[in-house]
Ligand code: HEM
Ligand code: HEM
Ligand code: SF4
Ligand code: SF4
Ligand code: SF4
């Protein structure tokens with residue numbers, strides 16, 4: 001059997017333990033999909049796979065037990081899913097065009113969760129549209145609020161929703177609920193002064209617990225959608241580490257531009273001998289220094305006035 | 321006299337009213353809800369009739385206009401006080417039947433309860449009410465059972481009808497204005513509901529003994545004493561006083577009165593550090609019996625008007641109407657105890 005495994009992988013199939021047998025990897029950007037696609041997946045698994053489906057860590061489905069010969073047929077069946085999920089594709093009916101950049105994952109966000117500061121899936125889909133298909137190894141995750149259910153600090157780019165709480169002191173009845181909520185559930189930066197509430201804004205993480213706690217609506221959410229962007233977290237063998245804060249109170253457009261800029265930076269500086277043409281961005285930054293990365297990442301980015309850039313950024317992590 | 325007005329006519333009337341009044345109605349506060357990308361329907365000033373939200377119940381009631389959540393009463397220095405300014409204009413408030421019944425309760429407490437509250441009467445006498453007819457009841461309404469679904473003590477009523485609006489006017493000084501801007505006169509009866517989803521039955525045998533029932537215990541664990549049920553209620557009248565000494569000059573300051581809730585910690589704190597009704601079930605009992613027992617004993621009718629806002633807002637899904645409906649078996653339970 002002669003099969004180009006490089007092309008097979010790029011087409012979102014996997015080389016498995018069993019010779020001649022592959023698995024199809026289906027991405028769901030933002031992790032939310034119409035239920036109708038589940039029956040299509042079921043059909044592929046039962047027709048060409050072994051009748052099982054694995055739910056992946058990055059919010060996709062892996063359909064194992066597919067014979068190499070059936071890859072074109074599977075790609076045909078994948079087409080309505082690829083279209084329905086808004087995946088950028090080079091040639092219709094031929095499956096995925098690249099598999100380097102990983103699925104953009106998201107917590108359930110404000111379609112369901114009361115804490116979430118925005119529609120995580122919609123933003124994930126917007127990022128998907130901007131960056132795919134792409135062979136470079138990028139991992140991006142979005143979470144609705146600083147609870148970070150999506151564990152975005154494990155990713156190259158972590159996007160965490162924030163809300164800038166707005167205080168209407170004429171509505172405040174000094175019940176203390178917000179002060180207590182911030183103290184017990186968050187960073188404890190609200191205090192009572194003269195029977196009203198003061199917020200130490202510098203330390204506010206924008207979790208919105210105060211807004212949720214207030215019984216009279218004295219706290220409301222800020223109009224602007226703002227985020228915390230964390231950088232270059234990773235798991236893996238060499239030096240796993242958590243992502244560090246890069247920009248706080250940043251907007252959507254800037255985040256997308258920074259991600260796109262980083263593709264340029266990686267193309268420039270990636271180790272030409274990296275195994276499989278893949279290198280975690282963090283190792284590249286370790287090599288070039290953070291300032292060089294920052295220069296590339298922020299090129300032509302118009303940060304909003306609210307944005308606070310952390311610099312320099314240092315990472316910790318496990319060293320063996 | 322009743323009138324039929326086109327939308328432009330109503331807006332012309334509102335514009336003339338605004339010479340003498342601030343006009344308040346339930347409006348949509350975009351992004352004002354507690355969750356992201358959710359709105360809040362609450363009272364605000366309006367300029368045009370399109371801003372008035374008819375098809376949803378307001379989260380907070382009109383009460384905030386007559387009894388501001390936080391109101392400065394006067395300013396003081398070491399030897400002088402200065403009363404806070406009165407509003408420059410009067411106010412017109414758009415509200416529903418249950419809420420207009422609630423005005424009667426507020427008046428009862430602030431005007432006809434031994435003495436007149438100065439700050440309340442100062443504002444109250446300059447307020448006029450426009451009834452918003454209800455074509456259908458909302459999810460948690462129980463106005464029919466509380467007999468608050470119909471009212472005729474409004475200054476005017478206003479609701480949409482076909483391609484325009486109908487208004488019934490009781491206010492003599494508005495008569496010529498309305499004649500001028502209306503298309504025609506007609507007989508108008510504001511809509512009212514005659515059936516609600518939720519029903520309540522307040523048993524006749526309620527007495528203070530019902531406090532001994534076990535029914536209150538469940539709320540010890542369920543209720544988080546947030547006070548939302550009181551703050552949204554159009555008939556809750558409790559306040560607390562705050563004397564503020566300015567931080568720049570600790571010898572001058574102001575006195576505020578601020579809405580209080582019998583569900584929230586601190587309500588029963590007294591000099592010397594005492595505090596009562598520590599359990600949330602006891603607070604629930606106090607609130608419920610105030611609404612459908614004590615008030616009536618004193619004034620002859622129930623405090624609760626059945627607007628259902630407390631049910632709409634409780635984050636723990638505690639239903640006040642459901643609780644009322646448990647009073648019947650609680651009465652039997654405590655009767656049994658005595659025997
Ligand atoms: C042993 C003696 C007294 C006791 C145990 C007592 C107890 C209390 C308590 C428990 C309150 C309610 C406080 C609160 O709600 O926070 C109160 C309020 C009040 N007491 Fe007394 N009191 C005493 C003597 C007096 C005397 C001698 C006067 C006047 C000459 C007085 C005038 C008032 C007034 C005006 C209030 C209402 C204050 C307000 O509404 O802000 N009390 N008292
Ligand atoms: C052992 C002695 C006392 C206990 C345990 C006690 C307990 C209480 C409690 C539980 C309340 C709250 C009642 C409610 O909100 O329904 C209250 C209110 C009050 N008590 Fe007492 N009390 C005591 C003695 C006194 C005395 C001696 C006075 C006055 C001379 C007094 C004056 C008041 C006043 C003015 C209120 C406020 C009533 C209101 O807000 O309508 N209390 N007390
Ligand atoms: S991260 Fe926040 S928004 Fe997302 S599911 Fe968790 S709590 Fe909800
Ligand atoms: S948003 Fe969160 S951190 Fe900021 S004040 Fe509110 S509760 Fe505290
Ligand atoms: S929760 Fe709301 S009313 Fe209570 S102290 Fe905070 S801002 Fe004021």
Ligand code: SF4
Pocket residue numbers: 542543544545546547548549550583633634635636637638
């Ligand atoms: S009954 Fe509900 S709204 Fe009222 S204090 Fe308890 S938890 Fe809050």
Ligand code: SF4
Pocket residue numbers: 549552553554555556611623624625626627628629630631640
């Ligand atoms: S107790 Fe509840 S239903 Fe009754 S008037 Fe108050 S908010 Fe409305």
